Amino acid sequence: MAQNAPMVLRLLASSVTAANRAGKIIRDIMSRGDLGIVDKGINDLQTEADRSAQRCIVASLTQQYPNLTIIGEEGATNCEVPSDWIVTDYDQTVISEQCPTEYSHITKDDVVVWVDPLDGTSEYTQGLLEHVTVLVGLSVKGRPIAGVIHQPYYDYKSGNSLGRTIWGLVGMGVGGFNPQNPPSGKLIVTTTRSHSDNTVQKALDSLNPDEIIRVGGAGHKVLMLIEGKAHAYVFASKGCKKWDTCAPEAVLVASGGKLTDMHGLPYEYGKNVQHPNVGGVFATVRGIDHEELLSKIPQEVTDKLK
Numbered sequence: 001m002a003q004n005a006p007m008v009l010r011l012l013a014s015s016v017t018a019a020n021r022a023g024k025i026i027r028d029i030m031s032r033g034d035l036g037i038v039d040k041g042i043n044d045l046q047t048e049a050d051r052s053a054q055r056c057i058v059a060s061l062t063q064q065y066p067n068l069t070i071i072g073e074e075g076a077t078n079c080e081v082p083s084d085w086i087v088t089d090y091d092q093t094v095i096s097e098q099c100p101t102e103y104s105h106i107t108k109d110d111v112v113v114w115v116d117p118l119d120g121t122s123e124y125t126q127g128l129l130e131h132v133t134v135l136v137g138l139s140v141k142g143r144p145i146a147g148v149i150h151q152p153y154y155d156y157k158s159g160n161s162l163g164r165t166i167w168g169l170v171g172m173g174v175g176g177f178n179p180q181n182p183p184s185g186k187l188i189v190t191t192t193r194s195h196s197d198n199t200v201q202k203a204l205d206s207l208n209p210d211e212i213i214r215v216g217g218a219g220h221k222v223l224m225l226i227e228g229k230a231h232a233y234v235f236a237s238k239g240c241k242k243w244d245t246c247a248p249e250a251v252l253v254a255s256g257g258k259l260t261d262m263h264g265l266p267y268e269y270g271k272n273v274q275h276p277n278v279g280g281v282f283a284t285v286r287g288i289d290h291e292e293l294l295s296k297i298p299q300e301v302t303d304k305l306k
């Protein structure tokens with residue numbers, strides 16, 4: 001009986017359906033063509049799709065889990081939304097999974113949900129729609145243990161109008177896609193397409209990669225890893241925030257990978273942590289020696305990330 005499932009499993013199943021609904025809102029707003037762009041600061045845009053997607057997700061989860069702690073990129077959310085934006089059903093695949101016993105007694109008070117309603121806003125406004133993801137991350141006692149990465153425009157050029165939703169729960173596994181290993185005998189690194197600087201480039205140069213793939217979206221970059229298109233995501237900059245990395249880190253770890261800052265330290269996702277990831281992002285797929293690769297980053301780079 002779904003309602004008797006552990007709260008963490010139910011919350012993940014609810015997050016999948018909420019992210020799917022947010023993805024439709026994102027597509028509908030793009031179709032209408034009025035993005036309502038607001039400039040939040042240097043190279044930091046927000047559209048009506050960001051705002052509406054967050055209101056949809058927060059309203060849906062709050063209705064099912066009152067007083068749940070949710071931190072969204074777009075700040076305080078007006079939960080007065082059209083009734084058809086509120087979804088309260090569970091994703092049936094997720095809710096049918098066997099939840100690891102370690103999460104059996106987790107309560108809402110242990111959980112913080114990190115929401116990036118539209119990751120890759122800059123790319124969304126530029127029409128690079130395959131870079132866009134919806135991110136819902138679940139942290140328990142500060143650790144990222146579950147995540148949803150929804151792609152509203154997955155394979156849209158071939159007519160797919162529903163997108164794709166990937167999920168993961170550490171200790172249970174991942175779903176919604178076929179994990180692939182990157183090619184052996186070479187090093188492919190993914191990084192920013194729009195926020196590079198000398199420090200970012202020095203970090204990349206120190207790894208001497210065979211190939212660098214520059215794309216937008218923190219969620220999109222982690223998808224490159226778990227789908228076997230890159231071995232590491234390296235971003236020696238303070239630009240990312242906790243809502244950018246909570247869900248991707250949980251899915252990556254659930255698939256055997258690892259994400260730390262550029263000093264090799266884990267990020268904490270409790271409700272009182274600072275939002276910027278000031279240590280940068282260093283993520284690797286299963287099979288890559290995270291610490292060995294990280295040891296190649298020079299101190300002149302890590303000194304800039306404190």
Ligand SMILES: O=P(O)(O)O[C@H]1[C@H](O)[C@@H](O)[C@H](OP(=O)(O)O)[C@@H](O)[C@H]1O
Nearest residue numbers: 119120121192195216217218239240
């Ligand atoms: O949700 P948005 O604001 O689109 O999230 C941003 C990140 O904050 C930003 O760090 C990423 O920069 P890069 O593309 O340079 O990695 C951006 O892509 C979005 O993820």
Ligand SMILES: [Mg+2]
Nearest residue numbers: 044045073121
């Ligand atoms: Mg943003």
Ligand SMILES: [Mg+2]
Nearest residue numbers: 116119120244
């Ligand atoms: Mg983001």
Ligand SMILES: [Mg+2]
Nearest residue numbers: 073116118119
């Ligand atoms: Mg965003």
